[in-house]
Amino acid sequence: MALQSLDIKRRSATTTPPPGVRKTVELAKLIDISKCIGCKACQAACMEWNDLRDEVGTTTGVYDNPRDLNEKTWTLMRYAEVEPERGKLEWLIRKDGCMHCADPGCLKACPAPGAVIQYSNGIVDFHEENCIGCGYCVTGCPFNIPRLSREDSKVYKCTLCSDRVAAGLEPACVKTCPTGAILFGTKEDMLHHAAGRVTDLKSRGFAKAGIYDPQGVGGTHVLYVLQHADKPDLYCGLPSDPSIGPMVSLWKGAVKPLTSLAFGMIAAGAFFHYVIKGPNRVSEEIEKELEP
């Protein structure tokens, strides 16, 4: 047991079955883009809580700063100026970061035992001390979130403040959000609240408002309320139907039983070979050759 309050559900490259005695609820963070004013307080809180300080960068002609996620920037506001209806400008501001998938591509892809952990509450966490820096999780993620550090060759991303959550607190970004655009609670409650928000948005002229909880990754533990749920791509390229890449799926999906079978066959073959042919013996000639 990692922490009394965090049951591990899955562990990368590990076959030991998870503990199953306790009943824990699934949690989720809800990001209501229709209430977000893009103040970046969540970014500041993330830096403060996690002791992260990126470089002071430059302005490249947009409000997004730092320019992209990296090992020291685990969450980031992305600003999109779009006109879904001609002449009607919308400034869609999306807080980007790990989506904490129910079926996490990063965990599936990871070959290092215990480097990627999924807790029973839904949080997908990286334990960097076990990370071998292979970057498979980067390939495995359908949302392009994990970042390989140039400093220590380990991969970092949002932990959904698993340390805070373990102590019964909300993630730092949720605590700091001034407009209540970021909420945290059980996934059930968050979906219920989001449904109310969608009804409100529909009454305000957003006919296609909806909840983003993509089923291609088994649903996520970070949810969005979108004004235009039919076009997630408007929100700085939020994937409309994310799924785990074919290589990772193949590697850990369809191919896995085959490889297991192959391993099994080899073991069985060796066994039968022993039974039928007896132990291998080294011929005297070879033994001589091997002696100095």
Add this chain to the structure above:
Amino acid sequence: MTNHWVDIKNADIVVVMGGNAAEAHPCGFKWVTEAKAHNNAKLIVVDPRFTRSAAVADYYAPIRSGSDIAFLGGVINYLLTHDKIQHEYVKKFTDATFLVSDGYRFENGLFSGYDKDKRSYDKTSWGYQKGADGFVLTDDTLQNPRCVFNLLKQHYARYTVDMVVRVTGTPKEQFLKVCEMIASTSVPDKTATFLYALGWTQHSTGTQMIRTTAMVQLLLGNIGMAGGGVNALRGHSNIQGLTDLGLLSNLLPGYLTLAGDKEQDFKAFLDKRASKPLRPGQMSFWQNYPAFHVSLMKSWYGDAATLDNDWCYEWLPKLDKLYDVLQVFEMMHQGQLNGYFAQGFNPLAAFPDKAKIGAALAKLKYLVVIDPLATETSEFWKNFGEFNDVDPAKIQTEVFRLPSGCFAEEDGSLVSSSRVLQWHYKGADAPAEARGDAEIIAGLFLKLREMYRKEGGAFPAPILNLNWPYMIPASPSPDELAREYNGKALADVTDPKDPAKVLAKTGEQLAGFAQLRNDGSTACGCWIFSGAWTQAGNLMARRDNSDPSGLGNTPNWAFAWPANRRIIYNRASCDSAGKPWDPKRKVISWDSKSQKWQGMDIPDMRPDAAPEQNVGPFIMNPEGVARLFGVDKLADGPFPEHYEPFETPLDTNPLHPGVVSNPAARVFKGDLAALGTSKDFPYIGTTYRLTEHFHFWTKHVNINAILQPEQFVEIDEELAGKKGIKSGDHVKVSSKRGHIKAVAVVTKRLKALDVDGRRVHTVGIPIHWGFKGVAKNGYIANTLTPFVGDANSQTPEFKSFLVTIEKV
């Protein structure tokens, strides 16, 4: 704010105009999202830019910077012509029925009484007609052509939809949609709140922009109502406290005023301010002015202030003119000032025309900077390459830097926009040798007093006799200062109705300003703060957030001035009979059983004034009602009029080409020469804040610098195309006064507008950079801005001037 932050949640319509609440007040803005989520409110944003507020608005309309009076004047015209006003409210609670003097005129852009040479008005004709009894004449039928209502109609009849569109550049349908949404609150059970900030203040017509809004809200019956009001979101932490305590050159604490140099007679000085009622039975609360003034003088001068010496009246400065910051820097620039103290103020960065400010500071003998940070002002003499290209060898000013603590390093109260004085406790000690501001000022005072004692001087009495009752004279504590501004009894204070009843014993803290006396028996440092620290203790430290009415009033959370009242003018939330206009929004009501006003808030009315006594709800006005006609209160006219910014892209004023800009605005001769024209500088420049930064402070903070590291300017795609500028390019923005260089952000959030037959572009200029701090060094944005101020507040016109832009 007439109302308060939490009360925004009660609105049906929230109008953000002349400000960008989401950007500059993100924490307070949560109450807008609450109004939307729980009151089904609609948010309207009117702004030259599609702002962060606009990003979450239900409706956005663009407007040309500086044309807000044209827009709001158009709203007034719409309300009047579409009969979308709350008649009963307008008739009973405003001066609509009052008759105006026959001499009052408005012709060709000028009000009666203008003196071109003095650039000011003789305001004698801006008054009411009075009867033999001294009271104002009224016409309840509203038929008299000289009644305020008809003059109002006449004045704004010129603000037709076509004229509004022509002046503001707001597309017609968008203007009409905003009118319609605002007008929906003219019924008694709907309210609109207006949230504004420096987007209105920082114009040469800023005060009148705000007044126009007040008039709109009066016509709609939205003043005094929960979810209504005119709400100033103050631009700086505790700036509300600064004005409350009178830290402006012509004010004393509590909005008492300094005398002019013609006011040498104390009695006449008081009489002028203790206004007598203009209608029968009105409270005219300023009649208590002498009690407030005398108590202030007792607080300052103790036993030295006596009836015989007019409570030290002759020690108070008498103004020959205003000494606002523009005036002071003008004088400094002319070499008329020897020294300057910049305490918590970074004028080189924060004031207009940086070149002039720098040149002015260079003429000083000494400059004292009291600040937690190493400000640009404190190093104005140092060469920072292109950002501050000066020759230190030529500057002889001696600069003293006194490091102070910051707000988190001291106990004390902050006054929020809601007028709430909230006590806070220090989070850490100030670093190294930094001292608190009170300690620094006390040290200077004690040294000066000692020098006056030893060496004498031109006028030592006010210094030598200043009351200094603090336990540690070199370090007055926040508690002592707070008790002082609350006030205490110097002798037993008795009930005027029953002299045997003692309200406050000698030495006790007063319960509120009702206990202040004009006979020297009370001392009070700031009458509006009276009630904050009573015999019951420090009420500002209260943290009971219970909200019995559900309207967010929390009467036991800290202390709101005046008298812990959370919504001022709240008597106007009831009809003439004392019944709430809207039972859902019941703030107070007349209780016929107890014969008293009662409710969730402290009634803004004499508690026993029965409705049939017709005591008007605007108790500070001698009229008892609110003024649609501003009489002589403002410098530039009784009705707000649209004037162009001093640098206008139109070269004319479509309403009256003969009078283009505000004829009474603050402008000095030398600065007129530094104004550009649209020929050389065709684009509007406008400066503003970003949510990632706080003024010129947070560029010293690593996290803020990471979040918004480098100076940029914003332009629309059309202008960018014309100038061959792409996002990320480096550009040079110039005004008549200088230039800055920055990164270009090309955005759809700015759009060219069609104004008076011209295509007008706006260049958006965030202010936060400079040459000190951990963010990327940059130019001071105020290099570009003009040294021109509002006619009433003298606030500089930062929001609308002319620039040109080119790729570098």
